[in-house]
Amino acid sequence: MTEAPGLESRGTPDAPLRILLVDDHPVVRHGLKAVFAERPDMRVVAEAGDGRAALDALDPGAEEALGVDVVLMDLRMGAGMDGVTAIRGITALEAPTPVLVLTTYDTDADILAAVEAGATGYMLKDAPPDQLCAAVHAAARGRTALAPDVANRLMDRLRSPRPALSSRELEILGLLARGLSNRAISRELFISEATVKTHLVHVFDKLGVDNRTAAITTALQRGIIRVD
Numbered sequence: 001m002t003e004a005p006g007l008e009s010r011g012t013p014d015a016p017l018r019i020l021l022v023d024d025h026p027v028v029r030h031g032l033k034a035v036f037a038e039r040p041d042m043r044v045v046a047e048a049g050d051g052r053a054a055l056d057a058l059d060p061g062a063e064e065a066l067g068v069d070v071v072l073m074d075l076r077m078g079a080g081m082d083g084v085t086a087i088r089g090i091t092a093l094e095a096p097t098p099v100l101v102l103t104t105y106d107t108d109a110d111i112l113a114a115v116e117a118g119a120t121g122y123m124l125k126d127a128p129p130d131q132l133c134a135a136v137h138a139a140a141r142g143r144t145a146l147a148p149d150v151a152n153r154l155m156d157r158l159r160s161p162r163p164a165l166s167s168r169e170l171e172i173l174g175l176l177a178r179g180l181s182n183r184a185i186s187r188e189l190f191i192s193e194a195t196v197k198t199h200l201v202h203v204f205d206k207l208g209v210d211n212r213t214a215a216i217t218t219a220l221q222r223g224i225i226r227v228d
Helices: 024-038 051-058 085-092 107-119 129-140 148-159 167-177 182-189 193-206 212-221
Strands: 017-022 042-046 068-072 099-103 120-125
Touching: 017 024, 017 051, 017 129, 017 193, 024 129, 042 212, 051 068, 051 085, 051 148, 051 193, 068 085, 068 129, 085 099, 085 107, 099 129, 107 120, 107 167, 120 129, 120 148, 167 193, 167 212, 182 193, 193 212
Parallel strands: 017 042, 017 068, 068 099, 099 120
Antiparallel strands: none
């Protein structure tokens, strides 16, 4: 893949990559800053506690526009804007910054949502520092960077003879696992109950089950969804 213009000379001690950390846990951000502080080719230039703060920091119309080469983004951030929504906002900017997801969540639903939103890469928080730094460099150059477990999961989806669940089906299945009724799901997603039922029929068929409880159990066992 062709590198983005202007990045060829970055990622060096003379011109370190500029990183925006987005995570709702100050301790996590502190630990990541410590990792990058040991690298002369990288520098954390800003932090954000949720997706809204990240978008504000990257707003090109702000008085002091923040120059960033890579956004390191968590997915779930308490009551604040979640990572997937923030990624959509960042990729919609006139000059989008590459986003590398760094999270503890490795379900199909989380991975697909982030990738479809426009994430350049997806890493897990247990990644060794050298692996994480290599992923940051790759993301800054527009190259895909995936944790080995994430890459394996995506490959399994491609190789699997079972029909893969769509992002909407995964979303509905996740809400189902949270105990929401069809009516509540329809309100949450702004779709009709009939549409919810149609999606559930497809979900049951793809998972090889015939009821809601079996669908949730199977999805949890396969790591398709996660219940917090």
